Amino acid sequence: MLLAVVALLWLLPGFFSLPPIDRDESRFAQSTRQMMQSGDLIDIHFQDVPRYKKPVGIYWLQAAANWVTGGSSDEPSIWRFRLPSLAAALAAILLTAWMGRLLFSPPVGFLAGLVLAAAPLFGIEIRQATTDAVLLALVLAAMVALLRVYLAEMRPAGSSPPGLGNALMFWIAIGAGILVKGPMILFFVGLTALALALLENRGRWLLRLYSLPGALLAALLAAPWFFAIMAKSGGAFVQQSIKHDFFDKILGAQEGHAGLPGYYAATLFLGLWPFALPVGLAMFRLARRRGEPEIRFCIAWLIPAWLILEMIPTKLPHYALPLYSGLALLTAYSISQNLSSISSSMPIWQRSLGYLNLGATIFIGLVIAGIGLWLPRFLGQPIDPLAWPYAFVIAAAMLIGSLMTARGRALQGVVCLLVASQLATLSVYGRLLPNLDVLWPSRIVAEAIRAYATCPAPRLASAGFNEPSLVFMLGTETQMTDPGQAAASLADHAGCRFALVTEEARAAFDAASAKAAVSTEILAQFDAFNYSKGDWQRLTLYAPGP
Template identity: 40%
Template sequence: MVETYARPRFGEPREPTNRVNPGSRLMRVIDFITASHARSIAFLALCGLLLFLPGFFNIPPIDRDEARFAQATKQMVETGDFVDIRFQDDVRYKKPVGIYWLQSAAVETASALGLPRAALRIWIYRIPSLIGAIGAVLLTYWTALAFVTRRGAVLSALLLGSSVLLGVEARLAKTDAMLLLTVVAAMGALARVYLSWQRGEDPEHPPWAWPAIFWTALAGGILLKGPLILMFAGLTIITLAILDRSANWLWRLRPLWGLMWMLVLVLPWFVAIFWRAGDAFFADSIGGDMLSKLSAQESHGAPPGVYLLLFWITFWPGAPLAAMAAPAVWRARREPGAQYLLAWLIPSWIVFELVLTKLPHYVLPLYPAIAILTVGALERRVLSRSWLRRGAAWWFAIPALTSVIAVIGAVTLTRQPVFLAWPFVGAALIFGLFAWWLFEDNRAERSLLNAVVAAMFLAFAIYGVVLPALTPLFPSAEVARALRNVVCVGPKAAAAGFQEPSLVFMTGTSTVLTDGSGAADFLNQGSCRFALVEARSERSFAQRAEAIGLRYNVATRIEGYNISQGRAISVAIFRSEGTE
């Protein structure tokens, strides 16, 4: 079609439009916000806080990854050893040290500011993820400015920020939100270098800023998650070189200086860990973690196509628009801007679909490219008018389905209907319905803004109210609360049957992980000791206690649900009364 991304083309920003949809307050807000970069940045940062802060402080540690990262960081702070990475006595060499340093800095800062028990507050460990998520939203705005108008850049950043997947990662104390920040920074700088070459700008005096951002971001990504960031950049570069039959533009990245700078940033810790542990880190991280993902690691195997199916949920509320934009994006695939974004997106997506181990967050670094491509089509009024328009109903369907599941789940687990969440749920349904009913090809922006507001209210309902109320899903928090209420000084604990990382994080690094008989022996070794015994281990505990003449009583019993194993549990907290 002739209208495919008609002027301006991808990579050629156009002048801001003055069109306003009469009667739309959200549109007038965007008109005001996008009048300057400062307003746009402040607005996006505020939206990030509104989207990511609900539940940030009061959702307990999530098993297993978040609790493992947090516990390893806590041990760094406790021991003062910021080179080695350990979970209790076991080495944890799956990922490099970057996220642990960032979390340690957050804990140390909170302690220095006088926050009591800072090392036990999981939200402090989540601060780097929050910063990473908001930073990624702002960097998506910066990256999008190379392709679309300032208004379009704000909408692209909103698409990413309101996505379900980033909302989850912003609340988890692990690597993926910060990795996203580094990837967007690197790919935004790379885009500017590539597009400047496509426009024929002066190759003799390329700016230093873009290469500096690119190589520094690569170093940060490597320290966070190893060479994964190199795959995103490398596949993009290779794809563009094949399509253009040239890679001369890479010299604008100042690769010799850049490689040296990247090595200066990453080598010190890698040398230090090699000095400490020999090749154990490289064997575990590359051989034990990365290469093992080629097979179905930790029962996370799935066939190709799973990420495409999950996309409808994980990229909501942007998914319907992305589907409507897809035909126009493909028609524009040889335009420089669209070509770059598709080179960022498609090769890496194919790799993730082919790798057997699949987790939803793996494709998160590709979502900024989808957001920018989608808004590019939206701005140029070339969204599909085919059956894909029916996807607009998804703006209402997700809040409706989520609300039903949340209420049923709350009633089932707690026998409480969480009435506090209902006003937020109602608002999410109303704005989702507006987004669906008001959708028109030439006013898709209005629907998108309504969908983003629906996502905000849904975040308040689910993360801010419902999840914190589902206490049976967080038995470790209940166990830790029970231990804090004991009258003796310095309680020690041993766990049998229920041994999730969150339990170690919340009850202390010294918590002994054992079996039922081992818990009885532990209880027999002194006062102010507690055995945390899951129901399936109680028989062996009782038999061993009888054999050694241990007298004990049940301090309390915690009923809950182990989300890692998908089963109900019952944890008895036994306290010794002495021996016969």
């Protein structure tokens, strides 16, 4: 209970105040909204386009969260759609602590839960209504069951063999994971089980998971929807989800998300900041303990999956999120054993890597500490007066904690690192991002339309700005169209129809309006930064003219 309450200090800042994030979150949330409107729990769409990239599980969870909290598909609140991610985040933290208790000790489990809660990659994903936090929780539920079976084999005198309930947890998590994100749970859990069997040169202990009946149970959980969507889509679901979404990512770089081997090792410095430092400094000492069952389990979990992810051409940081719990466990264990230090007795190449780790941690920490100062200036926005004290305290706590950790005072250092992480979370998610209006053009447009509209259900046609958050905030009937159709949409329903046009599309829009004799007037103009594309856009909001 204490861990859950403390973890909320990292999880809640910005959870309710951040607008819908482009593009994945807005697509998931809008598709759930349309499922709620249509009542079709099988065939999911974003506007008129089928959503066949992912299975249905996350949409069901988001719809259930809306129902439980009294949400409405007509006036959606993005935080309701994020509730499954928040619940999954708490579950993941507690499951990590449980694993730490089983592997090492209760204090190590508690600290591992805090390290996971503080990880920036974890914080980004739990604030979005997507599949990744839920997948992480389900992977960890299956990992706990696998770990209990493994420890019963490795410590026969100190552990009672887990029974049917443990196997049920394992296979229910597998079935639910398939419904949420297809075969990805099998990749992480199955690869860990295979690696352990090979490392121990025996695999009969896996039979304690009741493999055959358990696999049938998982199939029974997932199969009904898959059969239903196959029948309804005429096989299009398999074509899009398996071929285009899954195999295309394995065989080539998809949607411009390419990366070289080493990508996940490099992004670890930011994804696990500031705790990539202690686990990195302890890496070689941990490797010497690889014969211990506890360390071996973590190695089997982390190394094979990590190497395969590094070789897959399509790369995004959150693909490695299910490995961050294992890293949190090793981090907490390293701190408890005071393994995280740079010693003069180390070979010079190990010391060099240690100083590189220390330098990267400090550099990223200084960037995070100063983000409240340089990001508003980059975007031409006023700087929050509190950004200065935040930056100073974050930088000081991070520097002191990093140096203390590197000098062998890990327990004292971790307190400073946790303070730096918590203040950075509060500063970035709680104050900075929600208040930078130019980052949220869809929110600006939605507020302007509601201010000008004279009817309860205004409609927008957008030419050039096609982000899905606009659809979520203004309704399913929002049109993503060309300048000519945007001009034509203003012909009727004065006060209820609006057109949003980018600067690049204005000439074509004005020409189409003149040709069709459609009178228009400019209501507002906005300069906004489209972070999905990484560029500035000038947006002009039109209404029918007098």
